[in-house]
Amino acid sequence: MNYLKQLGVLLACCIAGEALSILLQRRLPGNVLGMALLLLCLVCGVIRLSHVERTADFLLQNMAFLFLPACLGVLEIFADIQSEIAAIIAVCVLTTLCTAAATALTVHVIFKRQRRGGKEASNHD
Incomplete structure (x- = not known):
């Protein structure tokens, strides 16, 4: 296609x-x-x-090009949000850490289940 x-x-x-x-x-x-x-x-x-x-x-x-309009929009209103920049950065850092932690926990649980599933399969043989 x-x-x-x-x-x-x-x-x-x-x-x-x-x-x-x-x-x-x-x-x-x-x-x-x-x-x-x-x-x-x-x-x-x-x-x-x-x-x-x-x-x-x-x-x-080429995803970076799709973010250009959003970045330019932030630059246009930067003067308006400048007083809140510390709070915005804190929220970005906190949500990034939460996302990383949730991803790591999910991967850990999936690997644990896969190992348990493999052991159960070998016990049945």
């Missing part, structure tokens, strides 16, 4: 997520719903990984 068709599939999921968000009266963000719809379509086989893989890889490899 060429890049434009793959991008079309990704955009269709994004637009469907936004539409669903509007139907749910914006209780959930459209971009999150679009990603969930894409995941559901991939799991159910409605969309094959080959239908989106190349374009998704390209977007992931």
